[in-house]
Amino acid sequence: xxxxxxxxxxxxxxxxxxxxxxxxxxxxxxxxxxxxxxxxxxxxxxxxxxxxxxxxxxxxxxxxxxxxxxxxxxxxxxxxxxxxxxxxxxxxxxxxxxxxxxxxxxxxxxxxxxxxxxxxxxxxxxxxxxxxxxxxxxxxxxxxxxxxxxxxxxxxxxxxxxxxxxxxxxxxxxxxxxxxxxxxxxxxxxxxxxxxxxxxxxxxxxxxxxxxxxxxxxxxxxxxxxxxxxxxxxxxxxxxxxxxxxxxxxxxxxxxxxxxxxxxxxxxxxxxxxxxxxxxxx
Numbered sequence: 031x032x033x034x035x036x037x038x039x040x041x042x043x044x045x046x047x048x049x050x051x052x053x054x055x056x057x058x059x060x061x062x063x064x065x066x067x068x069x070x071x072x073x074x075x076x077x078x079x080x081x082x083x084x085x086x087x088x089x090x091x092x093x094x095x096x097x098x099x100x101x102x103x104x105x106x107x108x109x110x111x112x113x114x115x116x117x118x119x120x121x122x123x124x125x126x127x128x129x130x131x132x133x134x135x136x137x138x139x140x141x142x143x144x145x146x147x148x149x150x151x152x153x154x155x156x157x158x159x160x161x162x163x164x165x166x167x168x169x170x171x172x173x174x175x176x177x178x179x180x181x182x183x184x185x186x187x188x189x190x191x192x193x194x195x196x197x198x199x200x201x202x203x204x205x206x207x208x209x210x211x212x213x214x215x216x217x218x219x220x221x222x223x224x225x226x227x228x229x230x231x232x233x234x235x236x237x238x239x240x241x242x243x244x245x246x247x248x249x250x251x252x253x254x255x256x257x258x259x260x261x262x263x264x265x266x267x268x269x270x271x272x273x274x275x276x277x278x279x280x281x282x283x284x285x286x287x288x289x290x291x292x293x294x295x296x297x298x299x300x301x302x303x304x305x306x307x308x309x310x311x312x
Contacts, residue, residue: 031079032215035066035100036093046082047215051089053082066216067099067267070164070180075218095139097212098183099162103265105132106258107187109200111248111273118281127249127257130200132210140213143309144188146290147206153288156187156274157232157240157296161251162216163268170259175252178264181218184296184304185271186211191280211306221300228299230275235292242275
């Protein structure tokens with residue numbers, strides 16, 4: 031199953047994606063599940079999908095995509111999680127995942143613009159797989175981790191590099207408004223299957239700039255869930271951005287920065303294709 035969060039006629043909703051349309055479940059089920067996060071929290075995605083026949087269907091071309099989860103309790107990002115990216119940054123090997131946070135308003139949806147802030151020209155791309163938590167938990171073991179996942183999506187963890195490097199902390203450069211693309215859909219695990227050999231590719235204006243397979247992660251998804259759940263209770267709708275591979279613009283010679291008019295795509299086999307334009311902040 032594939033689910034999307036969206037706006038239509040200036041109203042936010044969510045629904046089941048079927049071909050080139052989406053069943054508006056947010057309207058049909060508004061009293062029980064007003065948004066996708068509430069349906070995830072209730073363990074009701076299958077129940078909601080069964081109601082699609084009663085819902086109005088909108089062409090995907092007529093909706094405005096929102097971030098898959100517009101209102102997560104938290105977004106946890108895993109840094110330096112592919113060996114080729116660790117090496118290109120010159121960072122040392124570590125025993126535990128590098129974790130930092132993003133805020134909900136730093137995200138934007140599929141086919142909407144990522145905004146380059148007016149205080150910087152160093153906007154970089156980071157194609158990633160996002161994990162959406164389905165079942166809450168604390169101290170989740172690696173063996174239990176897969177059972178806590180509601181689904182997957184593409185993520186472009188856009189980074190304002192000069193602000194990221196003002197100190198040793200990542201937070202400022204990772205939280206400018208509308209710099210993180212998230213979408214287009216939540217795809218349930220049964221549709222994705224084994225993640226290992228799925229290809230993740232980032233393209234800037236049609237040119238491949240990042241290319242890897244998911245099994246190249248240093249810390250796999252169960253380890254990320256185990257570690258994050260040790261210091262915080264994971265909640266339904268929480269997002270874990272699982273790390274980006276090598277090839278980021280800041281580590282190229284000369285550097286490649288995203289600019290107004292560019293188009294950046296993150297594509298993951300069986301998960302989807304996230305496309306965003308780049309626009310300058312007004």
